Amino acid sequence: MGDWLRSTAAELADALAAGETxxxxxxxxxxxxxxxxxxxxxxxxHVDADGALAQAAASDERRAAGTLLSPLDGVPIAVKDVLTTxxxxxxxxxxxxxxxxxxxxATVVRRLREAGLPILGxxxxxxxxxxxxxxxxxxxxxxxxxxxxxxxxxxxxGSAAAVAAFEAPLAIGTxxxxxxxxxxxxxxxxxxxxxxxxxxxxGLVALANxxxxxxxxTRTVLDAALLHEVIGGHDxxxxxxxxxxxxxxxxxxxxxATGDLSGLRIGVVTELSxxxxxxxxxxxxxxxxxxxxxxxxxxxxxxxxxSCPTFVHALATYYLxxxxxxxxxxxxxxxxxxxxxxxxxxxxxxEDVMRATRDxxxxxxxxxxxxxxxxxxxxxxxxxxxxxAQKVRTLIARDxxxxxxxxxxxxxxxxxxxAFRLGEKLDDPIAMYLNxxxxxxxxxxxxxxISVPSGLADEDGLxxxxxxxxxALADDRLYRVGAALxxxxxxxxxxxxxxxxxxxxxxxx
Ligand code: GLN
Numbered sequence: 001m002g003d004w005l006r007s008t009a010a011e012l013a014d015a016l017a018a019g020e021t022x023x024x025x026x027x028x029x030x031x032x033x034x035x036x037x038x039x040x041x042x043x044x045x046h047v048d049a050d051g052a053l054a055q056a057a058a059s060d061e062r063r064a065a066g067t068l069l070s071p072l073d074g075v076p077i078a079v080k081d082v083l084t085t086x087x088x089x090x091x092x093x094x095x096x097x098x099x100x101x102x103x104x105x106a107t108v109v110r111r112l113r114e115a116g117l118p119i120l121g122x123x124x125x126x127x128x129x130x131x132x133x134x135x136x137x138x139x140x141x142x143x144x145x146x147x148x149x150x151x152x153x154x155x156x157x158g159s160a161a162a163v164a165a166f167e168a169p170l171a172i173g174t175x176x177x178x179x180x181x182x183x184x185x186x187x188x189x190x191x192x193x194x195x196x197x198x199x200x201x202x203g204l205v206a207l208a209n210x211x212x213x214x215x216x217x218t219r220t221v222l223d224a225a226l227l228h229e230v231i232g233g234h235d236x237x238x239x240x241x242x243x244x245x246x247x248x249x250x251x252x253x254x255x256x257a258t259g260d261l262s263g264l265r266i267g268v269v270t271e272l273s274x275x276x277x278x279x280x281x282x283x284x285x286x287x288x289x290x291x292x293x294x295x296x297x298x299x300x301x302x303x304x305x306x307s308c309p310t311f312v313h314a315l316a317t318y319y320l321x322x323x324x325x326x327x328x329x330x331x332x333x334x335x336x337x338x339x340x341x342x343x344x345x346x347x348x349x350x351e352d353v354m355r356a357t358r359d360x361x362x363x364x365x366x367x368x369x370x371x372x373x374x375x376x377x378x379x380x381x382x383x384x385x386x387x388x389a390q391k392v393r394t395l396i397a398r399d400x401x402x403x404x405x406x407x408x409x410x411x412x413x414x415x416x417x418x419a420f421r422l423g424e425k426l427d428d429p430i431a432m433y434l435n436x437x438x439x440x441x442x443x444x445x446x447x448x449x450i451s452v453p454s455g456l457a458d459e460d461g462l463x464x465x466x467x468x469x470x471x472a473l474a475d476d477r478l479y480r481v482g483a484a485l486x487x488x489x490x491x492x493x494x495x496x497x498x499x500x501x502x503x504x505x506x507x508x509x
Contacts, residue, residue, distance in 0.1 A: 008220045009219075024060055038165075048120065048121050078168035084102035087101060092129070097333070099339060117170070124142045127366050128207055129155040132178070133153065133157065133432065135422065136155075153182045155179040157187075164501065166498075175214075181465065182439055190220060190221055194232060195448040222483060225483075247474065252476035262300030270308075273438075292489070308403055397444070412469075414439065447470060448474070450479070468481045
C-alpha cells in the first residue's frame, strides 16, 4: 500500500502544502488501490481515472501558481452514484438509469469541483437509496472491508467501503433514513447527516425530498468537518436550502479534539437503545456505547437520561412518508425521458413500453415501495396513513424539541447490530428496515447527526458506531462531541480503528 493511502484528508492537505507530494501522485495511489482491491470490495460502479488525473494535474498547476481553491484542493474524493455528474454516468444503482449520463452537476458535485477535489468515481448503493446493505443494487452488492462476506451497510455502502478500504480518503453519501450513518457504523468510518436544508439537494436524485440530505463520509471527524464546509451552505437552486451561514465546523472539530467537554449536557435517549427501545440490540454494541458515554463524562460532560416516547413510532412513520414521496418521485422514470426503454412488441403503445420498462428496470424493493406509497396516498387511505404519519412526524419533532431543552446533544448507538452476513436479511424487509431504528428520527425532524466509530463488538470483532444528534443548525456540536470522543478512543486504541481491519492488510483480501 502506498504511503499516502492511510493519511487522513487533513494530513494529505498538509503534505500537499508542504510540497511532500502532489495531487497527481496521491490520486494515482488511490486509483492503483482501487484497481487492486475493488474487484473484491465492489465499492465503485464507475471509476474515472482519466478525469481524476486531469483534475489532479490542474490542482498541481494551481498550487504552483499560488491560486488554490480551498484547503482540500488536490485531495481526491468518491461520490455516491445518486448525485448527478456532468459527463459521468449516474445510475442510482438501478437498471432503469443504466447508461444515463447527466448533462449537469449536482450542486454538491459542482462545489467539489470548485474546491479542486479530483473525483475518483461513483460509488455503489442500494437502488434509489432504498436499503441498509447495498444488496439492492442492480449491479451487485458491495462487500464490507472488515469481512468480505458481510454487508457494508446501506444505502451508501459503496461510499463507506471505499473510505474504509482506503480506496478514497473522502466520499459523499446521502442519508434519508440513515444511509450515511449506518454504513459508517458498520465499516468503522465517520458519517455525517447535516441539518435538513444545510446541504443543497439540487442534482441529488430524490428518494424522499423531505428527508434526503447529502453529507461527508470520512475516516476522521476533522475530515468530515473540512468536507462539510466545502459542500454546505445556501443554494438558490434548492428551494429548501437554508439561507444562513454554516456554523464554524472545522473550528468545532479542532476544539473538540482538545478533549474538553465541560459544561456540555449529553442526553442518552432511552428509546434508542436496549433499555427502552424496540428491536434486537447486540450486547457488544451496547457495551461499546456505554464505554463511549463514560469517556465523554471523563471529558467533562454531564449525562442526563431523556425520554422521547414517540420515537418508537418513527420506523412506521418513515415507512409511510418515504414510500409516498418515493412513489411520486419515481414516476418520472417512464421510459420516455431517461435511461432504459424496453419495447415489449412491435407496435406497442406508450403505456405498454412504460410498463415493460418499469417492470424490467426497477428491482423488487423499489416496486414494493412504489406499491406501498401509491396505496398510502390513494383517496380513501390518505388520511388514515399518509396524513396520520405526518401528524406523528410532528410529535417526533416535538419530542426532539423537549429533549434539547434538557440536553445540548442526544446520543445513542448508531445501529442496533454490527454488519450482518450478505443474504441474511435480504428476504425479510422488516428485519432490514429495523437497522435504521436509531437513525430515522433525525431525518423525520430534520436535525443533524454524526456516527463516530466506537470500537469493535466483543462477539464478532466488528465495528460499531456512536451517534450524536444536535438541534437543527447546530451541526457544530456534532463535530465538537465527535472529535472529543474520537480523540479519547484513538488514544485508548493506540491508533485509528481502521488499522485493525483484517481483510485489508496488504491489499485485496
Ligand atoms: N435504509 C433506509 C431505507 O431503506 C434508509 C435509506 C437512506 O437513508 N437512503 O429507506
